[in-house]
Amino acid sequence: MLSAQTTDVNVNRVTQTLFQKYRRPQDYLAVPPEELERDIYATGFFRQKAKALRGTMHVLLEEFDGVVPRTVDELVRLPGVARKTANVVAAELGNPQGIVVDTHVRRLSQRLGLTKQEDPVKIERDLMKLVRREEWGRFPHLLIWHGRRICIARRPLCEECVLSDLCPASRV
Ligand code: SF4
Secondary structure, eight states: OOOTTSOHHHHHHHHHHHHHHOOSHHHHHHSOHHHHHHHHGGGSOHHHHHHHHHHHHHHHHHHSTTSOOSSHHHHTTSTTOOHHHHHHHHHHTTOOOSOOOOHHHHHHHHHTTSOOOOSHHHHHHHHHHHSOGGGTTTHHHHHHHHHHHTSOSSSOOGGGOTTTTTOTTOOO
């Protein structure tokens, strides 16, 4: 929820202190909204994100006994949680129900010819048909790390890529 329009490094820096101060859903609602905004300021879009966080904590307390739900259908009912975040949370809880499609997964799936779609929901549908269910949690991590280290957006390192003989977009 904090990661929109910022880097993972930045989010991890902010959450280091955030998670010490706010340990339960009630804690996010116990402070004035401006205080929460200040505490997440460095992630950008802090007003919108603080509003989503407070909304989510309300719903968690009112509908889920203060416990993060485990299904994607329930997770997307939380304010500020769309399908990608819901898929990430479900997978990290050991119960993947779909495949996370972020910018790397989208680019690599297209380059590798696994999908022709542009829309993340349609890309996810294509990947779910191709990838074995027990790999749904791990698969996006493999693509994300490959996308960060080798299949870089502007300058893919095809000559170093283990998939170059299979990849339709290979430049070697
Ligand atoms: S061969 Fe090139 S374009 Fe294809 S996955 Fe590897 S780095 Fe990406």
